[in-house]
Amino acid sequence: MSASGGALVAAVRGGSVRRTSVVVGDEVALVGDISGRAGSLARIVGRAERRSVLRRTADDTDPVERPIVANADRLVIVCALADPPPRPGLIDRCLVAAYDGGLEPLLCLTKADLADDTPLRALYAPLGLPMVTTRPDAGLSGLTALMAAHVCVMFGHSGVGKSTLVNRLVPDAAQTIGAVNAVTGRGRHTSSAAIALPMPGGGWVVDTPGVRSFGLGAVSTDRLLRAFPDLAPAAAACPGGCTHLAGLADCALDEAVADGQADPARLASLRRLLAARSGTDPS
Numbered sequence: 500m501s502a503s504g505g506a507l508v509a510a511v512r513g514g515s516v517r518r519t520s521v522v523v524g525d526e527v528a529l530v531g532d533i534s535g536r537a538g539s540l541a542r543i544v545g546r547a548e549r550r551s552v553l554r555r556t557a558d559d560t561d562p563v564e565r566p567i568v569a570n571a572d573r574l575v576i577v578c579a580l581a582d583p584p585p586r587p588g589l590i591d592r593c594l595v596a597a598y599d600g601g602l603e604p605l606l607c608l609t610k611a612d613l614a615d616d617t618p619l620r621a622l623y624a625p626l627g628l629p630m631v632t633t634r635p636d637a638g639l640s641g642l643t644a645l646m647a648a649h650v651c652v653m654f655g656h657s658g659v660g661k662s663t664l665v666n667r668l669v670p671d672a673a674q675t676i677g678a679v680n681a682v683t684g685r686g687r688h689t690s691s692a693a694i695a696l697p698m699p700g701g702g703w704v705v706d707t708p709g710v711r712s713f714g715l716g717a718v719s720t721d722r723l724l725r726a727f728p729d730l731a732p733a734a735a736a737c738p739g740g741c742t743h744l745a746g747l748a749d750c751a752l753d754e755a756v757a758d759g760q761a762d763p764a765r766l767a768s769l770r771r772l773l774a775a776r777s778g779t780d781p782s
Contacts, residue, residue, distance in 0.1 A: 506535030513542035521546055523693040523705055524569040524650060551601035553652055556714035559775040564717045568652050568693055568705050574602045575646065577655030577664060580614035580632075586656065587622060589712065591768045593654055594626075594726035596713040602652070605645055606630045609660040622764065625729040633660075639667055643700060650695075652705040665706050669696045672706075715776050723776070727769050730761055742777075745770050 510529055512521060521527060521543060528545035553568045574597040578585050590606065597604040606623060608616045611634040620630055631641045642664070655661030666672050693707045715723065720742070724734055733755035734743060741750055752769075755761035 506533070508533050508535050508541050509539065510541040510543050514544045516543055516546055519546055520566055522566045522569050523695050524571055525549070526570065553596060553600045553602060554717075555596060555710070555712075556716035558714045559716050561714055561716040567707060567710060570650060571602055571652045571705060572649040573605050573646070573651045574600075575605045575607050575642075575651050575653045577607045577609060577653060577659050577661040578619070579610045579659040580608055580616055580619065581610055582613055583656070583658050585619055587619070587764065588768050588771060589656060590623075591726060591772060592713045592715065594628075595715055595718060595723050595772065598725040599718055599722050604628060605651070607642060607664070608632045609664070610634065612636065622762070625762075633664070635660075635663075639664070643668065643698070646698065646702055646704070648701050650703045650705065652693075652707060654707055654710060656711070661706075662708070665696070665704060668698055668704055670699070672696050672704075715772060718776065720773065723772060724769075727765060729765060730755070730769060733761055742773065743769065744773055744777075 508529065510527075510531075510533075512519065513530075516527075526547040527543045528547075529541045530544050531541040532539040533541045549569045551569070551571055552566050553571060553574060554564045554566045556562065556564055574593060576590055576593040576597075578590055594604050596602075606628055608619060608630065609632075611632045616632045620632075623630065629645060631645060633639060633642060646668070653661055653665060655664075693705055693710075696704045696706065698704055724731060724743075727734075730752060733751045734741075736751035737743065738749050741747065743750055743752055747753075752761065752766050756763045756766055
């Protein structure tokens, strides 16, 4: 972590926060040697209240939430338009995690040199979601403008180009990660933990290569529905206690799709998440 003077400081939890969760982005109080000199070690003795928290469960049936990043402003969801093909279901999981944790989601579509971004943009346009499309042979001014002066968490499945984006946004990212790993002295590969990197133009990028997906076991139905504002009006018309799962005669979501007021693909995604969370759909 960085002290107020900008030095990289190694610290361990102590005192009353010894059993308190501390993650990347947390604002903490330090005592001891905060010089950042080789061999120095400070103690974390306090953690400020979190303004936002990106969290997940181990799987969709696990009720225990695990924080990943604290106090971030935006979750940048990186999705390739091809190679690998887009995964709207994973995007929807990320949206749930973002809205539930108090982060603003940003959809970043990569590899526009391989496929058209129009279908995916159209799918998420009703949400009013900020979107930016990138290609390897063009600059990143659109993306940097949306990330500037913010703390942004980058999430992307394997092969979508997230690491390439991080390296383009922070040219010395590899050297910084290596230096932090040397300071911790734990011998763990740096790809297993989140790390915050300062962007040259201001703001921070939090790289989370160890996160593969977001388990939603602790997210209630009402909280999950916040990621589907396009379906919310129809869901509000459902009878009390409606689970919104497939096969229910009185679920107003089916009527909304039949009347053309809701996208069937969005309803299918919502129901997959609800079924997985309830343990009725292992996929």
